[in-house]
Amino acid sequence: MGAYTAQARGVALGILEYRVNVLLGIVATLMQLVALLAVWQVLLADSPVQGFTWPQMQAYLLVTFACGALVSTNSDFRMAFRIQSGLVALDLVKPVDYQRSRFAEALGGLWLEVVLILIVVTSAAALLGGLTVPAGPALALFAISMLLVVPLKFLIVYVGTLACFWTQSYMGVQWARIAVMSLLSGALIPLAYLPGWLGTIAQWSPFAGLTSTPALIYIGRVGFGDGMMLVAVELGWVIVLWFGARLLWRAAVRQLTVNGG
Amino acid sequence: MPPIVEARDLTKVFRRPEKDPGLAGSLKHLVRRRFTDKVAVDHIDLSIEAGEAVAYVGPNGAGKSTTVKLLSGILVPTTGEVRIDGLHPQHDRTAIAHRIGVLFGQRTQLWWDLPVRESFAVLRDIYGLDAATYRKRLARFDEVLDLGEILPTLGRKLSLGQRMRADLAAAMLHGPRVVYLDEPTIGLDLQVKDKVREFFRTLRDEGTTVMLTSHDLADIEGFCRRLVIIDEGRIIFDGDLGAVKDQYARERILHVETEQPVPVEAVRLALPGAVITEGETPNQISVRFDRFVLTAGHAVTALAGLATLVDFRVDEPSIEDVIRRVYSGEILFDAKSA
Numbered sequence: 398m399g400a401y402t403a404q405a406r407g408v409a410l411g412i413l414e415y416r417v418n419v420l421l422g423i424v425a426t427l428m429q430l431v432a433l434l435a436v437w438q439v440l441l442a443d444s445p446v447q448g449f450t451w452p453q454m455q456a457y458l459l460v461t462f463a464c465g466a467l468v469s470t471n472s473d474f475r476m477a478f479r480i481q482s483g484l485v486a487l488d489l490v491k492p493v494d495y496q497r498s499r500f501a502e503a504l505g506g507l508w509l510e511v512v513l514i515l516i517v518v519t520s521a522a523a524l525l526g527g528l529t530v531p532a533g534p535a536l537a538l539f540a541i542s543m544l545l546v547v548p549l550k551f552l553i554v555y556v557g558t559l560a561c562f563w564t565q566s567y568m569g570v571q572w573a574r575i576a577v578m579s580l581l582s583g584a585l586i587p588l589a590y591l592p593g594w595l596g597t598i599a600q601w602s603p604f605a606g607l608t609s610t611p612a613l614i615y616i617g618r619v620g621f622g623d624g625m626m627l628v629a630v631e632l633g634w635v636i637v638l639w640f641g642a643r644l645l646w647r648a649a650v651r652q653l654t655v656n657g658g
Numbered sequence: 659m660p661p662i663v664e665a666r667d668l669t670k671v672f673r674r675p676e677k678d679p680g681l682a683g684s685l686k687h688l689v690r691r692r693f694t695d696k697v698a699v700d701h702i703d704l705s706i707e708a709g710e711a712v713a714y715v716g717p718n719g720a721g722k723s724t725t726v727k728l729l730s731g732i733l734v735p736t737t738g739e740v741r742i743d744g745l746h747p748q749h750d751r752t753a754i755a756h757r758i759g760v761l762f763g764q765r766t767q768l769w770w771d772l773p774v775r776e777s778f779a780v781l782r783d784i785y786g787l788d789a790a791t792y793r794k795r796l797a798r799f800d801e802v803l804d805l806g807e808i809l810p811t812l813g814r815k816l817s818l819g820q821r822m823r824a825d826l827a828a829a830m831l832h833g834p835r836v837v838y839l840d841e842p843t844i845g846l847d848l849q850v851k852d853k854v855r856e857f858f859r860t861l862r863d864e865g866t867t868v869m870l871t872s873h874d875l876a877d878i879e880g881f882c883r884r885l886v887i888i889d890e891g892r893i894i895f896d897g898d899l900g901a902v903k904d905q906y907a908r909e910r911i912l913h914v915e916t917e918q919p920v921p922v923e924a925v926r927l928a929l930p931g932a933v934i935t936e937g938e939t940p941n942q943i944s945v946r947f948d949r950f951v952l953t954a955g956h957a958v959t960a961l962a963g964l965a966t967l968v969d970f971r972v973d974e975p976s977i978e979d980v981i982r983r984v985y986s987g988e989i990l991f992d993a994k995s996a
C-alpha cells in the first residue's frame with residue numbers, strides 16, 4: 398500500500414473510535430438545518446424573496462448541510478493538536494510530504510461523513526416530500542463542485558491550523574475561521590442576501606466554493622455557463638491554496654520551535 | 659570513512675516573548691514586543707562514527723533534546739551545520755528520514771485510536787518496507803521487547819511501559835542506521851528498563867549508531883563507550899567513558915563482616931593509605947581505598963590475617979556519582995576532551 402493510502406486507511410479505521418463525537422457534530426449541524434428550514438419556511442411562505450422559492454431554499458439548505466458535514470470530523474483539531482503538542486516533530490522525520498499526509502487523513506475520515514450525509518439527506522427528502530434533482534449537465538457540474546469542496550475545505554482548514562505555528566493557540570484562529578467561513582460561504586444565508594459589495598467579495602473569495610457554488614448550481618439559480626465559471630473559480634482557489642499552503646508550510650518549518658522536552 | 663553524524667558550530671537560539679503576567683501584560687506585549695534570547699545549544703561540534711554508541715548527558719535544560727532535534731532536522735539551527743551521512747537535513751529531508759530513527763520518551767508516535775499493529779502497518783507503508791523484512795524485524799523486536807500482548811491493544815490504552823516498548827519498535831521498524839533515543843527509559847519500572855536496555859545492546863551489536871540521552875545513568879553503563887556531557891548548551895566533556903571512571907571514580911569501599919570484633923588500629927597499620935571506619939556492630943568494618951593504591955584482593959588478604967571473614971562486598975562508585983560531581987562543579991574538566 399502507498400504511504401498516503403496507508404495514512405488515509407489509518408484514519409478510516411480509527412474514526413470509529415470517535416463515532417460519538419462525529420455523531421454529535423452531525424447532530425449540531427442537523428439542528429442548524431432544522432432551525433434554518435423553520436425560519437425560511439415562514440419567510441418564504443407567501444412569496445419568493447430575492448428570487449428564492451421555498452422548494453429552492455429547502456434544496457439549498459440540504460446542500461449546505463452536506464457541505465458542512467464534509468471534512469468536518471476532527472481533521473482540524475487533529476492537525477492543530479499535533480502542532481501544539483509538539484508531535485509535529487515526529488511528522489518531520491517521516492519520509493512523506495506533510496501536506497499530502499494531512500490531506501490523506503482528511504480523505505480517510507470522509508467515508509463516515511458521506512454515510513451520515515446520505516442518511517440525513519434521504520430522510521429529509523422523504524419528510525419534505527421529495528426533492529427536485531437538476532437535469533443532466535447541471536447535475537454533473539454540481540457533482541464536480543461537490544467533489545471540489547473536499548480539497549477546498551481541507552486547504553482552508555489546513556492553512557488555518559498552520560497559523561498555530563505562530564500563534565501557539567488554536568481557539569482564536571478556529572473561531573475566526575468558522576465565522577468568516579459561514580458568512581462568506583453562503584452557509585448562513587445565501588450570498589444574494591448580503592449587501593452588494595460584501596456579496597461580490599464573497600463570490601470571488603475561496604469561501605464561496607464551500608457552499609454557495611454547489612448549492613446555486615443544484616437549485617438552478619445559475620445557468621450552465623455561469624455555473625462553469627463558478628466551478629472554475631472554485632478549482633482555481635484549490636490550486637492557489639494548495640501551492641500557497643506549501644509556501645506557508647516552508648516558512649512555518651523554518652521558524653518552528655517544538656514545544657516540550 | 660567520514661562520520662555518519664557531523665555537527666559543526668551548531669547553535670540554537672530560542673526567542674522567548676517577554677510578557678508580564680495577566681491580560682495587561684499580554685496587551686502590552688502586543689504593542690511593544692520584547693523578547694529575550696535563550697541560547698539552548700551553544701556552538702557545539704560533534705561527530706559520531708558509524709556504529710558508535712554515544713551517551714549524551716547533562717542536567718535538566720542543558721540542551722540535550724534541542725541537540726537531538728537539530729541533529730534529526732526537526733529544528734533549523736540558528737547557525738552552524740548538520741550533516742547526516744553527508745546529507746543536509748532540510749534539503750534532503752526524505753533521504754534522511756530513511757536513515758534516522760528518533761524516539762522522544764515523552765511523546766508517542768503511535769496512533770491513539772488504532773491498535774499498535776495497525777500503527778506499525780502504517781509505518782511499514784510510509785517507509786515502503788516489503789512484507790518479508792517487516793515480518794522479520796517485528797519478530798526480532800518481539801523477542802526482546804515482548805510485543806505479543808501489545809500489538810492488538812489500542813494506542814491510548816497502553817501502559818507507559820508498553821507504550822515505550824511499542825514506540826521503540828516503531829522508531830526502529832525501518833532499520834535506521836542512526837537512532838537518537840531521548841530519555842527512552844523515563845518512568846519505566848526496573849524490569850521493563852532491563853528489557854529496553856537489552857534492546858539497546860542488540861541495536862548496537864547489529865551496528866546501529868546510537869545516541870542516547872538519559873538521566874538514569876544505569877542506561878549508559880555497559881552500553882556506551884563514549885560519553886558527552888553538555889551543560890548550558892556547551893559540551894564540557896567528550897571522551898571515553900571508561901577513562902572518566904578510571905580518573906574520577908577510583909574509590910572503592912570494602913565492607914567486611916568478621917567472626918570476632920576486629921581491632922581497628924591493627925587494620926589501620928596493616929592497610930596504610932586506606933580510610934577505615936567501624937560498622938554498626940563491632941564485627942563490621944569498612945575500608946575505603948584508591949584502587950590505584952591498593953587492590954581489593956590485597957585488602958581482603960590483609961583483613962583475613964587479622965580475623966576470620968564471614969562476608970565481604972566491594973562498592974564501586976557508579977558513573978552516576980561522577981556525573982553528580984560534575985554537575986555540582988566538584989569536577990572540572992580542564993580540556994574539552996580527556
Ligand SMILES: Nc1ncnc2c1ncn2[C@@H]1O[C@H](COP(=O)(O)OP(=O)(O)OP(=O)(O)O)[C@@H](O)[C@H]1O
Nearest residue numbers: 654655656658672698717718719720721722723724
Ligand atoms: N521551544 C522552545 N522555546 C523556548 N525555549 C526553549 C524551547 N525549547 C527548549 N527551550 C529552552 O532551551 C533549553 C534547553 O532545553 P532542552 O529541552 O534541550 O533541555 P534538555 O537538556 O533536554 O533538558 P531535560 O533534561 O529537562 O529534558 C531550556 O532552557 C529550555 O527552556
Ligand SMILES: [Mg+2]
Nearest residue numbers: 658722723724
Ligand atoms: Mg530533554
